Amino acid sequence: MRHLIWRKKPGDGFCQNGRMTHLANLRRLGLFDARVPRYTSYPPATAFTVQTGADFQAACIKALDPATPVSVYIHIPFCERLCWFCACRTQGTTTLKPVDNYLRVVKDELALLRATLPSGVRMGQMHWGGGTPTILPPDMIRALAQAVKDVIPPADDFSFSVEIDPTLVDDAKIAALAEMGMTRASIGIQDFATDVQKAIGRAQSFAATKTCVDSLRAAGITSLNADLVYGLPFQTPEKLARTIAKVRALDPDRIALFGYAHVPTFSKRQKLIPDAALPGEEERYALARQAAHAFVGSGYQAIGIDHFGKPGDSLTQAANAGHLRRNFQGYTDDTCPTLIGIGASSISQFAQGYVQNASATAAYIERIAAGTLAGHRGYEMNADDRLRAEAINMLMCDFEIDLDKLRNHPNADSLAPVHAEILETFADYVVPTDKGLLITDAGRPLTRIIAQRYDGFSGIAAQYSQAS
Ligand SMILES: C[S@@+](CC[C@H](N)C(=O)[O-])C[C@H]1O[C@@H](n2cnc3c(N)ncnc32)[C@H](O)[C@@H]1O
Ligand code: SF4
Structure with missing residues (x-):
């Protein structure tokens, strides 16, 4: 089934008449300035x-x-x-x-x-x-x-x-x-x-x-x-x-x-x-x-x-x-x-969410000595988190959003404005496909930045690494 996602035509804004080089375009989209999570989990540990x-x-x-x-x-x-x-x-x-x-x-x-x-x-x-x-x-x-x-x-x-x-x-x-x-x-x-x-x-x-x-x-x-x-x-x-x-x-x-x-x-x-x-x-x-x-x-x-x-x-x-x-x-x-x-600082991942053990070795030892599991901080996932986590995982692993797979989530439609915004903002690097949308080979360096559009926690100030 072809999924229709509204999309502005490519060439808007800065990238008119091919004047802007690929690198300058990536720069404009934040490749060198953005500090983004590596999305080894969603939500990120922060x-x-x-x-x-x-x-x-x-x-x-x-x-x-x-x-x-x-x-x-x-x-x-x-x-x-x-x-x-x-x-x-x-x-x-x-x-x-x-x-x-x-x-x-x-x-x-x-x-x-x-x-x-x-x-x-x-x-x-x-x-x-x-x-x-x-x-x-x-x-x-x-x-x-x-x-x-x-x-x-x-x-x-x-x-x-x-x-x-x-x-x-x-x-x-x-x-x-x-x-x-x-x-x-x-x-x-x-x-x-x-x-x-x-x-x-x-x-x-x-x-x-x-x-x-x-x-x-x-x-x-x-x-x-x-x-x-x-x-x-x-x-x-x-x-x-x-x-x-x-x-x-x-x-x-x-x-x-x-x-x-x-x-x-x-x-x-x-x-x-x-x-x-x-x-x-x-x-x-x-x-x-x-x-x-x-x-x-x-x-x-x-x-x-x-x-x-x-x-x-x-x-x-x-x-x-x-x-x-x-x-x-x-x-x-x-x-x-x-x-x-x-062990100290280890993160457990469950269907229900994440838990990280106490990070400092001394604090970890203290918790275990007290006879309790070492979990110190974590996050319990809700339906919105699960949907966003799946969208981010799709982009990070396959560079695409498969709307049919996302439809397994009852709230899948809530991400429609995000898909549309991505297609507009990253028009030179993300294309609509029969499945949903796909980051092109040239756009792959922007993957973490694009994935962040699905991140409901992206406003949290954190010490992330640079996107490039
Ligand atoms: C636990 S360490 C490696 C295992 C082993 N201790 C060693 O040194 O060979 C895991 C990997 O994280 C990567 N790493 C560590 N610090 C990094 C950093 N600041 N930026 C990027 N990669 C880093 C390195 O490639 C490293 O091999
Ligand atoms: S400090 Fe060196 S040896 Fe130790 S984990 Fe990091 S890269 Fe490996």
């Missing part, structure tokens, strides 16, 4: 409040259907090194003492979860992130994985992914992870250029990274992701081209290409990075395009706004089948409707 905490979390867990597997995320907020560019919630340590203490509390949290969870719930996916989960020695890796499995036994097609710092892992740790069922690994690279690494406080040789990749493959890991960042200090097209060549040589199955989020008021370490060393807006945009072209040119498929996958990779297949989803780890092929977050 909308969470302390009114929705541990009680809501417990009610959502108790209501889980044992027939539907859940995903589990474990946050390990420790690193041996603290890279200056990093905006992740983590703390540096040179000893395992705080890590060991933390894992004891995680086990206590798992015991509280066991007491709340209906019997029979199974785990479809487990993800360890951080920080650096590979700070754990092999015995702690085995003990933690077993503790989770004891509380939520793995489903038949269980998968287990781990974020790995190639400079803080060895064969014994990889063997322990593989023994506990690791199926996917994500390694941090960022950039191989020595001066860029120096400016972000993160030394990492190609040789060490290659050794890690070879060990992971030898351990049977068939899905390997590499994290890269563009927009870093002193990055240039020439240096980025050399980094890309090295990444290609490692032959990852997926690549995540993140824009550097420079938010020094939130992440104090970033104050060590001089603003003057950062590429300008247009240079940064060009770096992103350069990397995207290079990866697509070497056989990867662009997925969502910042991922690339080989044709056989499960993320690529999910994107092509229309099953791609967005969650706190970014893009995922995870179909579990529930994500249970364990």
